[in-house]
Amino acid sequence: MCRVECPSCTAATRVAETRSADGGAALRRRRHCPSCGERFTTFERVERGPLKVRKRDGQGQRFDRVKLRAALLGAAHKRPVSAPDVERIVERIEAATAAGGGEIEAERIVELCLAGLQELDGGAYLQYAGTLPDFNPEITASFKAGSVRPARDPAQLPAEAIARGEEHD
Numbered sequence: 001m002c003r004v005e006c007p008s009c010t011a012a013t014r015v016a017e018t019r020s021a022d023g024g025a026a027l028r029r030r031r032h033c034p035s036c037g038e039r040f041t042t043f044e045r046v047e048r049g050p051l052k053v054r055k056r057d058g059q060g061q062r063f064d065r066v067k068l069r070a071a072l073l074g075a076a077h078k079r080p081v082s083a084p085d086v087e088r089i090v091e092r093i094e095a096a097t098a099a100g101g102g103e104i105e106a107e108r109i110v111e112l113c114l115a116g117l118q119e120l121d122g123g124a125y126l127q128y129a130g131t132l133p134d135f136n137p138e139i140t141a142s143f144k145a146g147s148v149r150p151a152r153d154p155a156q157l158p159a160e161a162i163a164r165g166e167e168h169d
Contacts, residue, residue, distance in 0.1 A: 006033035007040060051094065052103040063097055063104070065090055072113060075128035081120050089116035 004013050013031040016039070021028040027044040051063035072086045093112045097104040110132065117125040 004031060004042060006031075006036060006038050008038045009033065009036045011035035013040075048098065049102055051097045053097075053109065054103055054105050056106060060103070063094070065094060068093065068109070068113075071131070072117070072124075072128065075117060075131065076121065076124040077127075079121050079124040079127070081117075081124050085120050089113065089120075092116065 013033045016032045017030040019028045052060045
C-alpha cells in the first residue's frame with residue numbers, strides 16, 4: 001500500500017472517495033488529512049512504456065506525436081482543416097499504436113494519416129501525399145482535374161474574378 005502525504009503538513013492521509021476518471025483510464029481519489037483537516041484530490045494513471053515506430057529498414061524509433069502533428073498541420077496549411085481535427089487524427093494513430101502492443105509500422109502511420117486527411121479535405125490529403133518519398137502521381141485520379149479548393153458561391157468571389165469570368169468548383 002502506498003502512503004500519500006498531506007501537501008500542507010506531510011502527515012499520512014486517508015482516502016475518502018474513489019471514482020473512475022478519464023473514461024476509466026485513471027482513478028480519482030479524494031483524500032483527507034486527519035492531522036490538519038486538509039482535503040485534496042489525487043489521480044492515478046497506468047503509465048505505459050514508450051510507443052515505437054518500426055521504420056522500413058527495421059530500425060525502431062520513438063513515436064513522436066509532436067512531429068506527426070506538425071507534418072499533418074503542414075499539409076493542412078491554408079486548408080479548411082482545424083487544429084482539433086488534426087489532433088483527432090494524431091490521437092487515433094497513437095491509440096492504434098498502443099492497441100498494437102506499443103509498436104506500429106511507419107507505413108501504417110502513413111495509411112492512417114492519408115485516410116484521416118481524405119475524410120477532412122482532399123487538398124490536405126494531396127499535400128501530405130506529395131511529401132511522401134514514394135508519392136504516386138496516380139493518387140490524384142480519385143480527384144477531378146483542376147483546383148482542390150473548396151467550392152465557393154459566386155457571390156463570395158471578388159468582383160475582378162467575376163468580371164474575368166472565373167469560376168470555382
